[in-house]
Amino acid sequence: MLEIHKIPVHTPYPIGPVNSYLINNRPYTLVDPGPDTEEAKVSLTKRLTSLGVVLSDISRVVLTHYHTDHSGLARWLSGITGAHxxxxxxxxxxxxxxxDFFQERLPFLREAGLPTEVLREILEDIDPVEKPVLPQTGLEILHGGEVLEFEGGSLLTLHLPGHSDGHICLYDEASKNFLAGDFILKHITPNPNMEPDPSDFNKRLPTLSQYLNGLEFLENVGARLILPGHGENIDNSRDAVSRAKKHHRERLAVVTSILEGNSLSVYQVMRVLFxxxxxxxxxxxxSEAFAHLDCLLAGGNVTKKEIGGVSFFRKAS
Ligand SMILES: [Zn+2]
Ligand SMILES: [Zn+2]
Incomplete structure (x- = not known):
């Protein structure tokens, strides 16, 4: 049996701590070590020590996705432990x-009809934590479907995009524990983050459709306990999936009603929502507005017209 310990690690973000997970079986493995800050290093090291694990015992670090709060310490850990x-x-x-996160997304922000001063406001809101970077050696590339073997068990990697296009979840089929990263959380719904298609950077990925497909998948997995990347565990995965589905269904309905008799840019829709x-x-x-509009467009529920490089959406008649 795998022994999994949750380690809440400090972050400077409004979401609060990120949950790192120690798999206390050889080879000792840490999932999502946390952001690259002194506070995070202290909270992670302290908790590992109380579990009888020293940093040099860690030989694998698995990242569910690239976000700073989850991935920042991977490079530091790998540097001092040699962990892959x-x-x-x-x-x-x-x-x-x-x-360059924003450079890659600038065409989409232009298409959204963002006024220049608002774009400046976004760009000036600097992340307090340095951008995470992977170590140069000891990198193991996942595609989803790999089995990570341990003494006493294994974890299956699952590629579940939507929050990030390379988002990985880990499933312990023996105990039915599901390490979710930010794929599903107890009290908030993860943002279907705007992502360019890696095979054509001018296109956006259909992040909400990808996410909804992932929820269908999770519903059928039959997980007993979900161990999320933030907050409390989820002991009823079916309820959590139906709550997430309901949230997006309602938001799709709200966006459709905003476009009833109106032709609006993504920025204008966003301003009504938030x-x-x-x-x-x-x-x-x-990002949230685009994800829902792209999904409605693909379903034929809204139409899109481009004027001067800006897309305007309207409810389909
Ligand atoms: Zn995230
Ligand atoms: Zn997160």
Whole structure:
């Protein structure tokens, strides 16, 4: 049996701590070590010590996705322990020194009809934590479907995109424990983050459709306990899946009603959904609005017209 310990690690973000998980079986493995901050290093090391594990015991680090709060400490850990870092192939480019998150998404922000001063407001909302970067050696690329073997058990990697295109979950088929990363959380719904298609950077991935497909998959997995990347465990996966589905169904209905008799840009839709958003929250709001509009467009529920490089959406008649 695998012995899995939850380790809440400090982050400077409004979401609060990130949950790192220690698999206390050889080879000792840490899932999502946390952000690269001194506070995170202290909370992680302290808890590992109380579990009788020293850092040098860690030989594998698995990243569920590239976000700073989950992945930042992978490089530091690998540097001091020699641990190999396991990450999905789509996340690798986003964890390099040269990666420019906004540059890659600028065409979409232009298409959204974002006023210049609002774009500036987003860009000036600087992340307090340095951008995470992968170590140069000891990288293990995941595609989903790999089995990570341990003394006493194994974890199956599952590629479940939607929150990030290279998002990985881990499933212990023996105990039916499901390590979810940010795929599903107890009290909030993860943002279907705007992502360019890795095979054509001018196109957006259908992140909400990908996410809804992932929820269908999770519903059929029959997980007993979900161990999420933030907050409390989820002991009823079917309820959690139906709550997440309901949330998106309702938001799709709200977006459709906003477009009843109106032709609006993504920015205008975002302002109706999140009137008080500031700084980076505006970016997240645009991402949320785009995900739902792209999904409605694919389903024939809305139409899209481009004027001067900006897309305007309207409810289909
Ligand atoms: Zn995330
Ligand atoms: Zn997170």
């Amino acid at each position: 870092v396991y990450v999905h192939k789509y996340e690798v480019r986003k964890l390099t020194f040269d990666y 009137p008080h958003a500031t700084g980076f929250q505006i970016y997240l709001g645009i």
